[in-house]
């Protein structure tokens with residue numbers, strides 16, 4: 397999260413923004429980061445910066461798995477799956493352990509900032 401906050405602030409500074417209103421972050425299903433933890437970290441890290449008071453908009457992106465049998469796709473709904481154990485998933489086709497190929501990233505999608513007219 398600190399990398400995200402740093403890059404958002406850098407971006408805002410390079411555009412001479414006076415304030416940041418909203419940051420949209422895409423969060424992969426397998427990043428193992430909880431929304432609550434992220435929001436908390438965001439709040440702490442944004443104190444006394446351009447980011448203070450900005451809204452953190454978290455969007456979850458589905459993970460994707462790939463299996464040696466050729467299956468490739470989304471995992472089954474995993475709302476109650478403990479994400480700490482999510483490094484491998486059973487393939488829904490053959491039951492083998494499949495590799496995680498997507499949904500492991502945390503990406504900044506959009507930054508809404510206030511740039512004063514000069």
Ligand SMILES: [Zn+2]
Nearest residue numbers: 463465487490
């Ligand atoms: Zn398989």
